[in-house]
Amino acid sequence: MNPELKEILKNLRAQRKKIVFTNGVFDIIHRGHVEYLSEAKKLGDILIVGMNSDSSVKMIKGDMRPVVNEENRSIVLASLKPVDYVVLFYEDNPFDLISRILPDILVKGADWSEDKIIGADIVKANGGEVKTIKFIQDNSSTGIIEKIVQLYSK
Numbered sequence: 001m002n003p004e005l006k007e008i009l010k011n012l013r014a015q016r017k018k019i020v021f022t023n024g025v026f027d028i029i030h031r032g033h034v035e036y037l038s039e040a041k042k043l044g045d046i047l048i049v050g051m052n053s054d055s056s057v058k059m060i061k062g063d064m065r066p067v068v069n070e071e072n073r074s075i076v077l078a079s080l081k082p083v084d085y086v087v088l089f090y091e092d093n094p095f096d097l098i099s100r101i102l103p104d105i106l107v108k109g110a111d112w113s114e115d116k117i118i119g120a121d122i123v124k125a126n127g128g129e130v131k132t133i134k135f136i137q138d139n140s141s142t143g144i145i146e147k148i149v150q151l152y153s154k
Contacts, residue, residue, distance in 0.1 A: 022036075025066060036136075037049070038081075054066055102128065103128055
């Protein structure tokens with residue numbers, strides 16, 4: 001974790017702010033992302049979003065992704081009202097980042113069962129909570145990409 005984030009977390013904890021963490025690719029920002037992040041923010045005072053770097057996205061989604069590069073994704077994501085901080089991670093999952101941040105609340109979509117949520121064990125062991133948020137159906141970057149491919153392959 002960079003020294004700047006370490007100092008920010010120290011100050012937030014001194015102010016007794018409740019820190020919420022979530023993560024994702026956020027390739028093509030859509031309604032599902034915005035509503036999910038808005039709900040996550042309601043769970044605490046500060047929302048930190050761990051965003052997969054380009055190399056991380058390629059590891060989990062293949063060479064054709066991301067469509068939008070990490071610099072552009074992070075700028076758009078950081079500009080959303082509910083998001084306080086965006087932190088890139090380069091591994092295929094955010095476990096190391098979560099273990100360094102140790103949020104009060106770890107959030108994932110309701111399509112994840114708690115036993116499959118990466119970092120849930122360390123957050124709970126540190127006195128934190130794990131929450132899930134219901135997804136808006138038919139809202140995904142992959143679905144948008146597939147629709148564009150269908151439209152332009154005709």
